[in-house]
Structures are given as C-alpha cells and as structure tokens.
Amino acid sequence: MCKTNDIICTKVQDLMDLNSMIEELQNEAEKLKDEIKAYMGSEETMQAGCWKVTWKETISRRVDTAALKKVLGDALEEYTKTIISRPFKVS
DSSP states (O other): OOOOOHHHHHHHHHHHHHHHHHHHHHHHHHHHHHHHHHHHTTOSEEEETTEEEEOOOOOOOOOOHHHHHHHHGGGGGGGOOOOOOOOOOOO
16 A cells, blocks of 8 residues: 655545535536526527537447347357456545
8 A cells, every 4th residue: 555645645635625626516517507408498409699509319329238148148258358447536
C-alpha cells in the first residue's frame, strides 16, 4: 500500500469535494434537461435562440450474451475478448 502525507490527503479531500460539486451540477443539469424535454413533448428539434436542441429517438442493438451462452455454451468463450482496466476509486 502506498504511504501518504498531508499534501496528498488534502488533494484527496479536494477531489472528493469537487466530485460532490460535479454530482450536484449534474443533477441540476438533468433537471433542466427534463424541463426542456417536457416543453418539447413529442417534437424532435427546437430552436432556442442561437441553440438548436434535438431530442430524437435512436435504436441500438446489443448482443444478449447471457442468451447466447445458453445456446452456445462454452463455445462462446472462443469469441470473448478480455479487456484489462485499472479503475481509479476513492472510498
């Protein structure tokens, strides 16, 4: 485990404070988006001053790996790609 000092402890606290502010701002942004979407109703585009607002339906397709594994069993492993990541977390 990495040793720490007062400077790095302050940096971690600053990070946590900023993350809290970001979360609050994201929540506020979501509220504004919801109000705008409610105003737009079923319309997909809107001109708001110099801003063009779009809220269009999109369709995406994803592979249901759980269902595919039931059909293919272990053969699915042949087509599985392993990805290694290193998430940064503070708790």
